Amino acid sequence: MVIRIAAVGDVHLDEDVLGRFRPALEELPGSVDALLLAGDLTRHGTEAEARCVAREFGGLGVPVIAVLGNHDHHCDQVPQVIGTLEEAGITVLEGAGVVLDCPGGRLGVAGVKGFGGGFAGRSASDFGEPEMKAFVRTTTESADRLGEALRSLDCDVLVALTHYSPVPDTLAGEPLEIYPFLGCYQLGQAVDSAPTALALHGHAHHGSERGTTPGGVRVRNVAHPVIKQAYSVFHLGDHLDQGEVSEVTAGGIQQPWS
Amino acid sequence: MHRDSGAGPPDEYLEAEIHRLLTEDPAVAEQGISVTRTERALVLHGEVESAHRREEILRRVAERFPDVPVTSDIGVIRTQAPTEIEQLP
Structure with missing residues (x-):
């Protein structure tokens, strides 16, 4: 049983980027079961930019599941952005989940944008000024929604999708001082509250690819500037052949068992 | 791009102002x-989604801070399909 996932975040689409991802995206049908987008799909969160995302990532022939990022909130047009993406067949998750029937089993994806707050022992507290309390409550409410969505899904392979990071590991490369703006430990706690197989996030452009939650769940930062390719592909399952290595072909990815 | 204005080393407030401009300028x-201060100039580095955006960054910074020597090392992120798959048993 193998579930095949492609993922990328922080593509920041606008007209100047249209078409850049498409050749690689057209290789996805037959190669993966779903494409996950880890937020910051647009530059400023306008409806016009969302139409660019819809053109680039819509009609691919594989299910596309997304969360929004902080950039997608900038112009206060979130309902229009979501509407435009959903018209193009892109599922947008915010405190919700979806289960896909794939040849290798049922893939469950729960998603939330998430928020900053910092990591264990160095995090913001729900204390003091109203602004500070509002900040931390945004963090905890977002993480609670992710935990509930993850625990509600009945599936074979469970994936958590966020924009902000659930662990500090995948922020390595970013200045320590800005970690509290890049993620929070509460998201990690939510990931660990369910039998999650993989947590995907973006947001940290100078971060690194791999990490693990305190509960042992693998975390991958798929921000485009980190992975430096159109998307990363992950095969999840308990019948993977460890001896097989994916092949490099002129056409791009090839199924490792083909 | 390098601008030699003969001005002294850029100060920390300027660095902060440029850093904010990069995010807040629509x-x-x-x-x-990232904005890094060196002895001779401010160095901008990072990666963007198009050559147009890189040019726009340099244009806006030069417009707002004409006397500041700026060196750029900004790349455009590649968008090829991956050549390897990560297996997660």
Whole structure:
């Protein structure tokens, strides 16, 4: 049983980027079961930019599941952005989940944008000024929604999708001082509250690819500037052949068992 | 791009102002560009999604801070399909 996932975040689409991802995206049908987008799909969160995302990532022939990022909130047009993406067949998750029937089993994806707050022992507290309390409550409410969505899904392979990071590991490369703006430990706690197989996030452009939650769940930062390719592909399952290595072909990815 | 203005080393407030400009200027809106101070200039580095955005960053910074020597090392992120798959048993 193998579930095949492609993922990328922080593509920041606008007209100047249209078409850049498409050749690689057209290789996805037959190669993966779903494409996950880890937020910051647009530059400023306008409806016009969302139409660019819809053109680039819509009609691919594989299910596309997304969360929004902080950039997608900038112009206060979130309902229009979501509407435009959903018209193009892109599922947008915010405190919700979806289960896909794939040849290798049922893939469950729960998603939330998430928020900053910092990591264990160095995090913001729900204390003091109203602004500070509002900040931390945004963090905890977002993480609670992710935990509930993850625990509600009945599936074979469970994936958590966020924009902000659930662990500090995948922020390595970013200045320590800005970690509290890049993620929070509460998201990690939510990931660990369910039998999650993989947590995907973006947001940290100078971060690194791999990490693990305190509960042992693998975390991958798929921000485009980190992975430096159109998307990363992950095969999840308990019948993977460890001896097989994916092949490099002129056409791009090839199924490792083909 | 390098601008030699003969001005002294750029100060920390300027560095902060440029860093904020890169995010808050709607023509730029980049959070992933670092501003580093060296003896001779401010160095901008990071990666963006198009050559047009890189040019826009340099244009906006030069427009707002014409006397500041700026060196750029900004790349355009590749968008090829991956050549390897990560297996997660």
